[in-house]
Amino acid sequence: MAVPSLPKSAQRMQALAARRDYAHALTPALRSDLEAKLARIVLPHLIGARIIAFYHPLKAEISPYPILAGIGADQKAAFPWFLDRDARMMFREAPAVTPSPWGVLQPSAEAEALAPDLVLVPLVAADRHGTRIGHGKGHYDRALAHLRESGTVFTIGLGWEPQIVEDPIEADSWDISLDAIATPAEWIITK
Numbered sequence: 135m136a137v138p139s140l141p142k143s144a145q146r147m148q149a150l151a152a153r154r155d156y157a158h159a160l161t162p163a164l165r166s167d168l169e170a171k172l173a174r175i176v177l178p179h180l181i182g183a184r185i186i187a188f189y190h191p192l193k194a195e196i197s198p199y200p201i202l203a204g205i206g207a208d209q210k211a212a213f214p215w216f217l218d219r220d221a222r223m224m225f226r227e228a229p230a231v232t233p234s235p236w237g238v239l240q241p242s243a244e245a246e247a248l249a250p251d252l253v254l255v256p257l258v259a260a261d262r263h264g265t266r267i268g269h270g271k272g273h274y275d276r277a278l279a280h281l282r283e284s285g286t287v288f289t290i291g292l293g294w295e296p297q298i299v300e301d302p303i304e305a306d307s308w309d310i311s312l313d314a315i316a317t318p319a320e321w322i323i324t325k
C-alpha cells in the first residue's frame with residue numbers, strides 16, 4: 135500500500151534542516167573538496183552550452199563557483215536577477231554583486247539580460263526522477279516555463295549527496311522536472 139507522503143511544506147522544512155545540518159558539519163577543507171568534485175562531474179556536461187545560469191550560494195547550498203571558474207572563454211555566465219519581490223526571476227550577465235530583493239547577490243541592473251540555454255538549479259531536495267523542492271516561491275518553475283516558450287533549456291539540479299531523496303516527491307502540475315542532477319558523488323540522468 136502506498137504510504138502517504140508529508141505535505142510539501144513539511145518536506146521542505148525537513149529537507150532545509152537536513153541541508154543546514156549537513157553543510158554545518160563540513161570542515162572548510164572538506165567542503166572545498168566536495169565543491170571541486172562537483173565541478174569535475176558537471177563541467178564535461180556543459181560543453182556546447184552558450185549561456186549558463188549559475189546561482190550565488192546561500193550558506194548551506196553547494197557552491198557552483200568552481201564550475202564557473204572552469205567554463206570556456208566562449209561561454210557566458212548568468213545569475214538570477216529580480217526587479218522586485220513580485221517580479222519574475224530574470225537572468226543577467228555575471229558577476230553577482232549586489233543584494234537581490236531576496237537577499238542573494240545578483241548582477242547590477244545594467245548587466246546584459248540573458249536567456250540561458252543551460253540552468254544550474256539549487257536544490258532543497260530532489261528525487262531521482264528530477265522532481266525538485268525549492269524555496270517554495272516558484273521562481274525557478276516560472277522562469278524555466280518562460281524560457282521554454284522560446285527555446286530549449288537543459289536543467290541540472292545541484293546539491294549535496296543527502297539532498298537526493300530515494301522516496302519519490304509528489305510533482306505539482308507546474309513543477310518543471312530537472313533533466314539531470316549532480317552531487318559531488320554522482321551524475322544522475324533523471325527519468
Ligand SMILES: Nc1nc2c(c(=O)[nH]1)N(C=O)[C@@H](CNc1ccc(C(=O)N[C@@H](CCC(=O)O)C(=O)O)cc1)CN2
Binds near residue numbers: 189191194214268271
Ligand atoms: N542561491 C540561491 N539563489 C537563488 C535561489 C535559491 O534557491 N538559491 N532562488 C530560488 O528560488 C531564487 C531566489 N529566491 C529565494 C526565495 C526564498 C529564499 C529564502 O527563503 N531565504 C531564506 C533565507 C535563507 C538563508 O539565508 O539561508 C529566508 O528568507 O528565510 C531565498 C531565495 C533565485 N536565487
Ligand SMILES: Nc1ncnc2c1ncn2[C@@H]1O[C@H](COP(=O)(O)OP(=O)(O)OP(=O)(O)O)[C@@H](O)[C@H]1O
Binds near residue numbers: 269274275308
Ligand atoms: N509556471 C508558473 N506560473 C505561475 N505560478 C507558478 C508557476 N510555477 C509555480 N508557480 C507557483 O509558485 C508557487 C510555489 O511553487 P513550488 O512550491 O513548486 O516552489 P518550489 O519549486 O519549491 O520553489 P522554487 O521554484 O522557488 O525554487 C506555487 O504556489 C505555484 O502556484
